[in-house]
Amino acid sequence: MxxxxxxxxxxxxxxxxxxxxxxxxxxxxxxxxxxxxxxxxxxxxxxxxxxxxxxxxxxxxxxxxxxxxxxxxxxxxxxxxxxxxxxAGLLPPQDSVVDDHVPPGIQRLCARLGDVPIGVFAADWTLLWWNDMWTRLHGDPSTVPERERNLARMLFGTGEGHAYLRPMRSSAGWDAFEAALVADLRDGAARYPGDGRLAALITALRRTSPSFDRLWRTVATATLASDEKTITHPTVGDITVDCDVLTVPGADLRIVTYTTAAGSENDAKLNLLRNAAALATPPDGRSTAGDAR
Structure with missing residues (x-):
């Protein structure tokens, strides 16, 4: 170095x-x-x-x-x-592997939307970036080992990532959401054949999760579309939010946002999370790698 x-x-x-x-x-x-x-x-x-x-x-x-x-x-x-x-004496990430880079403009944009819960995911659905409102709605991802900060592990796994995920319902149906996620991972595996992290994720979930393995073998195509989700929060109870997945051209990132209609009961609950001093969390944009000493 x-x-x-x-x-x-x-x-x-x-x-x-x-x-x-x-x-x-x-x-x-x-x-x-x-x-x-x-x-x-x-x-x-x-x-x-x-x-x-x-x-x-x-x-x-x-x-x-x-x-x-x-x-x-x-x-x-x-x-x-x-x-x-x-x-640092390291090779930069190669084109055949999932890129964890979050462009500066995307970080600035997300940081300035501080009232909205936002999470930025890589092509393999590893959570790379989140803001304070994400933490208030879902819990602090930094309490979960980095390997477990992956949406597929949260849904289909049995480790700390699965335990982190709060009870949630999807208006489109949970089966449809899971199928769309697996289809997206299949596309990612085709785009990044040299990515060891993605290959290990798929191998592990096919071995340990019958539902993931079934979807991997049977799902052809599916699209992660906008959805209405109801999250059971330990402080405000059930809160229904509009969940949108935005893609970043040229970066292969997924930006997940949660919003509510102004003046609605759910908006009032989200405001409670925004304003509750007792729920103070690390600053916006936290992205953790653990203590590397």
């Missing part, structure tokens, strides 16, 4: 990012424009001490998982991402 260039890049890009673009409050007493070290650590899911050691060149050989988390936290372009990977 080129420790000097990695640390220089990390510090320079941290100083460049405006906290508002990361969904963080910008205190009038803040002298510097960029992120504080502890803010970067929080956004990337790392310890402050580890970030300090990376910047000072005292930590060597960060994993690809850590570099990916830093890339998202700093909202790097693809070219900058590749530069950071190389500075």
């Amino acid at each position: 080129n420790v000097v260039s990695f640390g220089v890049l990390l510090r320079g890009w941290r100083d460049r990012l405006d906290p508002a673009d990361a969904g963080l409050p910008r205190s009038p007493r803040r002298r510097a424009r960029g992120l504080r070290r502890e803010e970067l650590a929080q956004l990337a899911g790392l310890s402050v001490e580890y970030v300090l050691r990376l910047e000072q060149g005292r930590a060597t050989n960060p994993s690809a998982q850590v570099v990916a988390a830093i890339t998202r936290a700093l909202q790097l372009t693809r070219g900058e991402r590749d530069q950071l990977y190389r500075a």
